[in-house]
Each structure stands twice: as C-alpha cells, then as structure tokens.
Amino acid sequence: MDNGKSIPIREGLWEVNEAGEIALIGSRCTSCGELFFPKKKNGVCTHCQGRNLESVRLSDHGKVVTCTVVYQRPAGGFYKGSVPYTYGVVELPEGVRLMSLLVSDDLEGIKVGSKVRLVIDPLFEDEEGRQVLTYKFKVV
Amino acid sequence: MRHVYVVGVGMTKWGVYPDKEWYDLGSEAMLNALDDAQLEWKDIQAVFAGSVYQGTGSGHQAVKEIGLTGIPIVNVENACSSGSSAFRLAYQAVATGMYDVVMALGMEKMPKGPIPSTAFRPLELEMGFNVQFANYALASVKYMKEYGATEEDFARVTVKNRRNGALNPYARFQQPVTIEEVMNSRMVAKPLRLFHCCPLADGAAAAILCSENKVKAKKRAVSVAASVLASGVYGEEMYMCGMVESVKYPPKEGIIEISAKEAYETAGLGPEDIDVIQAYDTMAPSELWDLEKLGFCAPGEAPRLLREGVFDINGKLPVNTDGGLMSRGHPLGATALGQIFELVCQLRGESGQRQVKGAKTGLAHAMGAGPNSSVTILVK
Numbered sequence: 001m002d003n004g005k006s007i008p009i010r011e012g013l014w015e016v017n018e019a020g021e022i023a024l025i026g027s028r029c030t031s032c033g034e035l036f037f038p039k040k041k042n043g044v045c046t047h048c049q050g051r052n053l054e055s056v057r058l059s060d061h062g063k064v065v066t067c068t069v070v071y072q073r074p075a076g077g078f079y080k081g082s083v084p085y086t087y088g089v090v091e092l093p094e095g096v097r098l099m100s101l102l103v104s105d106d107l108e109g110i111k112v113g114s115k116v117r118l119v120i121d122p123l124f125e126d127e128e129g130r131q132v133l134t135y136k137f138k139v140v
Numbered sequence: 141m142r143h144v145y146v147v148g149v150g151m152t153k154w155g156v157y158p159d160k161e162w163y164d165l166g167s168e169a170m171l172n173a174l175d176d177a178q179l180e181w182k183d184i185q186a187v188f189a190g191s192v193y194q195g196t197g198s199g200h201q202a203v204k205e206i207g208l209t210g211i212p213i214v215n216v217e218n219a220c221s222s223g224s225s226a227f228r229l230a231y232q233a234v235a236t237g238m239y240d241v242v243m244a245l246g247m248e249k250m251p252k253g254p255i256p257s258t259a260f261r262p263l264e265l266e267m268g269f270n271v272q273f274a275n276y277a278l279a280s281v282k283y284m285k286e287y288g289a290t291e292e293d294f295a296r297v298t299v300k301n302r303r304n305g306a307l308n309p310y311a312r313f314q315q316p317v318t319i320e321e322v323m324n325s326r327m328v329a330k331p332l333r334l335f336h337c338c339p340l341a342d343g344a345a346a347a348i349l350c351s352e353n354k355v356k357a358k359k360r361a362v363s364v365a366a367s368v369l370a371s372g373v374y375g376e377e378m379y380m381c382g383m384v385e386s387v388k389y390p391p392k393e394g395i396i397e398i399s400a401k402e403a404y405e406t407a408g409l410g411p412e413d414i415d416v417i418q419a420y421d422t423m424a425p426s427e428l429w430d431l432e433k434l435g436f437c438a439p440g441e442a443p444r445l446l447r448e449g450v451f452d453i454n455g456k457l458p459v460n461t462d463g464g465l466m467s468r469g470h471p472l473g474a475t476a477l478g479q480i481f482e483l484v485c486q487l488r489g490e491s492g493q494r495q496v497k498g499a500k501t502g503l504a505h506a507m508g509a510g511p512n513s514s515v516t517i518l519v520k
Contacts, residue, residue, distance in 0.1 A: 137478075
C-alpha cells in the first residue's frame with residue numbers, strides 16, 4: 001500500500017498495527033464513554049464537555065444503517081472520486097455511527113442492514129499522480 | 141416584552157434573473173413591503189438582512205439601492221433559516237423596545253446548478269458527503285423503513301404543492317405536475333428523484349415589524365405570536381450538515397420538536413389551533429416528517445393524511461398553500477421570509493384563489509444547515 005505512490009486523504013484517520021490489522025482511530029470520553037470519529041483534536045467531549053478523551057482503535061466491521069446512491073457529481077469540485085458512488089451511515093458494534101463511502105461488487109447491492117468491513121481504497125489520483133487513499137466500508 | 145406586529149410584506153416573483161443581482165431583488169422586496177405598509181423609507185429604524193451566498197455587506201448593497209440613512213444594517217447568514225433568523229432579530233429589536241419599526245429582509249441570487257453546500261468540513265466535502273438530496277435520501281430510507289412510506293407518498297407532496305403553486309403568481313413554477321411525471325423524473329439519489337427536490341430560484345421577500353403604538357392600519361396588521369430558533373442539539377441525526385446520530389446518547393427531543401414546543405408555549409397555542417401551515421419541503425419527504433415533528437400528527441401518519449387530502453388548501457389542515465419550496469423555488473436566504481409573506485397574506489384574507497377560509501392563525505417552519513430549525517407563529 002505504502003509504495004510512495006499513495007497518500008492518505010488525511011493523516012490520523014486510520015492506523016495499521018503490528019499484526020497488519022487496519023483500524024479507524026477515534027476518541028473515547030473517559031467520563032461518559034461516548035465515542036467519536038474522527039478523533040477529536042481539541043480533546044473535548046461534545047456530549048458531556050469532559051476534557052479527558054483517549055484515543056481508541058475502532059472495530060473494523062459494522063452494519064449499514066442507511067445508504068444512498070449518488071448519480072451525479074457533487075457541486076463545488078471538492079469530491080474527486082468516481083460517480084455514481086454510494087455513501088451512508090455505518091454502525092460499529094461498540095456503539096458509534098459514522099458516515100462513510102460504501103463499496104460493493106454490485107453498486108445496487110448495498111442495503112440497510114448489510115454487513116460491512118473496513119477497507120482502505122483509492123479515492124482519486126492527485127495532480128502528482130499519487131493515489132489518494134481513504135477509508136470505506138465494503139459489503140462482506 | 142412588547143407585542144410586535146407585521147404591518148407590511150413585500151416579495152419579488154421568484155425565478156431566474158440573469159440580469160438582476162441580489163440587491164436589485166432585495167430592494168424591490170423592501171419597496172413592496174413599504175408600499176404594503178404605507179410607510180416611508182425614513183420610518184425604518186434598522187434592517188436585518190438574510191442571505192447565504194451573497195458575501196460581505198450584502199444587506200448594505202440592497203439598502204444602498206434605496207438610500208443609506210445612518211440606521212444599523214445587520215447581515216444574517218443562517219443557511220436556509222436566514223430569512224426567519226433575520227425576522228427573529230427584527231422581532232426581538234421591536235419586542236425589547238429598542239426600535240419601533242424594523243425591516244426584515246431575505247434575498248438570494250443563486251449560483252448555477254446544485255448547491256455546493258459549505259455547511260460541511262473540508263474532509264466531508266472531499267468524501268462527497270455534501271450532496272443535499274443524498275443526505276435527505278439517507279433520512280428518507282430510514283423513514284420508509286420505519287413507517288412504510290413509499291416513493292409515491294413523497295411524489296404526492298410534490299403534486300399537492302405544485303397544484304397550489306399554480307395559484308401563486310410569485311412562484312417560479314406555476315404548472316401542476318402529475319404523480320407519473322414525478323415518478324418518471326430521473327433518479328438523483330436513491331430513492332429521491334428530480335421532482336422530489338425543490339428547484340432553486342432567485343428572489344427576495346421582506347417584512348416590516350412594528351410596535352403597537354406605531355400600527356396605522358389595525359385591520360391589516362398581523363400579530364407575531366412566536367418567533368423561535370433552535371440551532372442544534374447533541375446526538376441528533378442531521379445528515380444535511382454532516383451530523384450522525386449518537387447511539388449511546390440520542391437526544392430526548394430534536395430541534396424541530398424543541399423549536400415547536402417553545403413556539404407553542406410562547407404563543408399560548410397548540411398545533412390544534414393552527415389554521416394554515418408553511419412547512420419546509422426542500423425535499424418532498426421532509427414535509428411529511430416535519431409535520432409529524434411539529435406535532436400536527438403522530439409519527440408515520442402524515443403520508444395517510446396527505447392521501448386523504450387533509451393537507452390540501454380546502455382540507456382540514458392546509459400545508460404550503462403557496463406551493464411551498466417545490467413551486468416557489470428556493471432562494472436560500474429568502475425562503476423563510478417567503479413563507480412568512482404567504483402566512484401574512486392568508487391571515488389578512490388576501491390570498492385570492494388559494495385563500496384558506498377564515499384563517500386566523502398560521503405557522504411557518506424552516507430548517508437550515510448548521511443545523512437550524514425556526515418556527516414562526518402569526519395570529520390575526
């Protein structure tokens with residue numbers, strides 16, 4: 001993956017441990033237990049305003065809560081991935097939901113309740129010819 | 141707090157104006173409101189100007205078209221609740237006794253094509269999460285799953301509102317559409333089709349608010365019973381601005397429920413007392429769940445009531461009598477004041493063919509990315 005020809009869309013969104021397992025990195029409030037993704041930079045829990053958050057590796061699998069297929073390129077030029085594309089909300093077993101791009105071998109095959117697993121996939125190629133990688137969840 | 145009255149409203153026809161700027165539209169709406177109120181420009185003591193895409197000093201530009209007089213002008217950007225937020229600031233300024241006569245303005249000249257919403261963080265924009273019809277599609281999928289609502293139910297919202305819009309000379313679209321036309325329009329984000337989405341438009345609307353002692357024509361004055369804004373609560377699902385629901389700590393009430401409850405309490409009225417409603421049909425399904433969250437019916441009940449004609453102009457609870465966003469079009473900063481314009485006309489009995497007989501109370505609800513939920517209750 002890291003052959004110098006690819007870069008993550010942002011640093012710190014995911015990490016690979018010694019066993020080679022990929023995980024998204026979030027925050028957990030040590031006061032109320034609420035989970036956040038991405039990791040909260042200012043260390044403040046937006047639920048209880050606690051100031052003690054710890055970094056956590058989140059589960060690499062979950063289920064689709066809701067999803068949609070977008071058939072036209074979003075306005076503004078910010079999104080440089082392929083179209084059509086699917087995104088939606090994924091719930092992880094520890095009790096946190098996040099918005100994510102969704103992939104499947106069959107674009108229409110992603111449904112509410114589908115079991116999905118984390119993948120790191122190219123989103124687009126930047127001006128310097130590097131693959132820009134991002135997290136997605138893929139139907140298993 | 142003093143009683144506050146709307147003594148004049150003004151609007152431009154909403155549409156596409158390649159040869160006009162937002163300040164042309166904004167000044168036209170303000171002049172129309174002045175004429176409606178039979179007031180002079182020098183009577184206006186402050187202007188609150190709502191817009192989203194017009195940039196710094198946009199209200200000043202509109203006022204410059206009529207004349208700067210040394211009064212304060214405050215620009216208000218609160219996404220699609222900008223117009224109602226400007227209205228609320230005008231209401232507060234009069235209610236607290238700071239001013240007697242204040243202008244609330246909403247205006248927008250829309251960028252071409254789908255809106256590049258910037259109510260998202262850079263990473264969310266790069267991930268393609270800023271597609272508003274897709275975010276409403278995500279909410280629609282959940283609503284369909286939970287209550288068995290169908291794409292046809294959503295299409296019926298468009299059909300009703302376009303039928304009402306055909307009676308509104310200010311609307312961008314004044315032709316009705318059939319359920320087949322909606323269902324055959326192209327899919328934009330499953331399950332939403334093009335005709336489930338409101339069209340954009342350029343346009344402006346204005347209202348003049350005033351204290352009781354300055355009301356000249358009592359007969360046409362409409363009382364502001366409540367003007368409320370709720371801007372987000374922890375853990376609520378608001379996909380339209382990148383917020384995902386909390387699993388561990390879902391809120392007891394969402395911002396629509398919170399803003400509605402405060403508005404009803406302030407007005408001393410309940411949903412059962414409201415004669416005419418302007419709901420936020422930016423996407424057809426949102427009219428349905430918003431009506432439920434505003435307390436007009438139980439969760440999941442709106443599709444059936446719609447089918448039964450309850451929300452028609454001649455129904456028991458008329459909704460979006462002017463055609464809503466579906467017909468008027470959606471000039472972001474102006475939209476919520478366009479709703480208020482229609483309520484004022486209805487309560488005065490000046491809505492012509494789309495008049496709700498004997499309407500004495502009206503409620504307008506607008507959402508906005510951020511998020512925002514604004515509720516205005518007017519009483520004759």
